[in-house]
Amino acid sequence: MWSARTRAILAGRPAAADGQPANTPLVPASAMGLDYSREVGTPTWAAFETAVGSLEGGIATAFASGMATVTAVLDLLPAGATVAVPVYSYAGTRGALDHAHNQGKITVRRIEPTDTDAWIAAAADADLLWLETPTNPTLDVMDLDAILSAADTAAKTTDRRPLTVVDNTFATPLGQQPLAHGADVVVHSVTKFIGGHSDLLLGVTVTAPHRGDLAQALVDARTRTGATPGTLESWLALRGLRTLGVRLAEASSTAAFLVDKLSGHPAVTHVRYPGSGAMVAFDLADGDAAERVCAALELVHNATSLGGVETTIERRAHLPGDAHVPAGLLRLSVGLEDPADLWRDLESALAGETAQTS
Ligand SMILES: *Cc1c(COP(=O)(O)O)cnc(C)c1O
Numbered sequence: 001m002w003s004a005r006t007r008a009i010l011a012g013r014p015a016a017a018d019g020q021p022a023n024t025p026l027v028p029a030s031a032m033g034l035d036y037s038r039e040v041g042t043p044t045w046a047a048f049e050t051a052v053g054s055l056e057g058g059i060a061t062a063f064a065s066g067m068a069t070v071t072a073v074l075d076l077l078p079a080g081a082t083v084a085v086p087v088y089s090y091a092g093t094r095g096a097l098d099h100a101h102n103q104g105k106i107t108v109r110r111i112e113p114t115d116t117d118a119w120i121a122a123a124a125d126a127d128l129l130w131l132e133t134p135t136n137p138t139l140d141v142m143d144l145d146a147i148l149s150a151a152d153t154a155a156k157t158t159d160r161r162p163l164t165v166v167d168n169t170f171a172t173p174l175g176q177q178p179l180a181h182g183a184d185v186v187v188h189s190v191t192k193f194i195g196g197h198s199d200l201l202l203g204v205t206v207t208a209p210h211r212g213d214l215a216q217a218l219v220d221a222r223t224r225t226g227a228t229p230g231t232l233e234s235w236l237a238l239r240g241l242r243t244l245g246v247r248l249a250e251a252s253s254t255a256a257f258l259v260d261k262l263s264g265h266p267a268v269t270h271v272r273y274p275g276s277g278a279m280v281a282f283d284l285a286d287g288d289a290a291e292r293v294c295a296a297l298e299l300v301h302n303a304t305s306l307g308g309v310e311t312t313i314e315r316r317a318h319l320p321g322d323a324h325v326p327a328g329l330l331r332l333s334v335g336l337e338d339p340a341d342l343w344r345d346l347e348s349a350l351a352g353e354t355a356q357t358s
């Protein structure tokens with residue numbers, strides 16, 4: 001088998017033959033003969049799903065957005081199910097879980113991402129372990145192997161196994177393949193690194209190859225809820241996926257450079273970096289300092305979202321769903337600009353700030 005980086009280029013491409021297109025065509029069609037596209041998909045979705053499935057090592061199902069994958073997974077749960085979710089994780093995911101909790105449909109338990117013992121305990125009695133690593137926005141790394149093997153142990157000793165889901169958006173399919181560690185389902189906000197250009201909304205689930213039942217249940221949820229991927233979005237996302245390898249390598253190298261510079265800056269109290277990838281978070285003395293720095297930046301976009309070719313920064317605690325995040329934490333999504341320009345911009349915006357609380 002070719003390496004993942006090569007498969008990102010090859011997978012889902014039509015076979016090379018005279019007269020055949022080099023790329024999967026954009027097929028905008030609501031019907032494929034007597035089959036309805038909401039139910040059977042289109043060749044454009046299928047090509048994107050083939051490519052992501054190849055990288056994650058499972059069966060991919062594309063959805064209208066990352067949040068549509070979250071609600072499709074929740075749709076698989078029986079009434080009264082218990083769901084464990086990291087305290088620090090995508091705010092929209094926690095919002096969807098809280099909504100279902102408040103409606104009396106499920107019970108939600110929040111666990112510190114790095115409290116592995118608490119996750120192992122949850123594996124014994126929860127119905128769903130929702131894992132996200134690195135987490136948004138604190139970039140904590142969860143012990144996937146320990147938690148996923150605790151789920152296996154629960155299956156042997158209690159004869160019930162929690163469903164294990166990993167939100168792999170921050171790591172990307174090239175950075176980490178949770179199915180190989182024993183997860184049942186991987187979800188991605190394709191909107192972020194896979195799309196890579198901040199020009200689409202899309203999601204994808206990938207189910208372990210031996211869980212064809214789960215893959216079918218997710219397709220059924222998509223059909224029932226109508227959370228189908230857009231054709232243009234699927235085509236653009238596949239185009240984005242082709243360059244994920246080179247984008248991620250470049251952004252990771254720039255991220256490591258910026259982490260080094262930020263770590264030595266007197267105004268920065270804490271740098272959070274999992275050691276690879278394009279996401280960096282760093283803390284300033286307080287929320288006001290963080291807001292001042294966002295306002296002073298000229299090159300780095302003060303904008304929400306992440307994973308694009310352009311570098312973006314956001315103080316997450318300004319969002320109601322992330323009010324518990326440290327007030328001075330800034331989340332940086334490193335793009336593809338010249339690293340020296342990025343540091344020049346950050347250094348000049350940080351000038352005048354000190355580590356003291358004002
Ligand atoms: C953005 C994001 C989501 C939600 O995806 P949408 O495409 O915005 O619906 C889920 N998880 C993580 C980690 C995200 O960053």
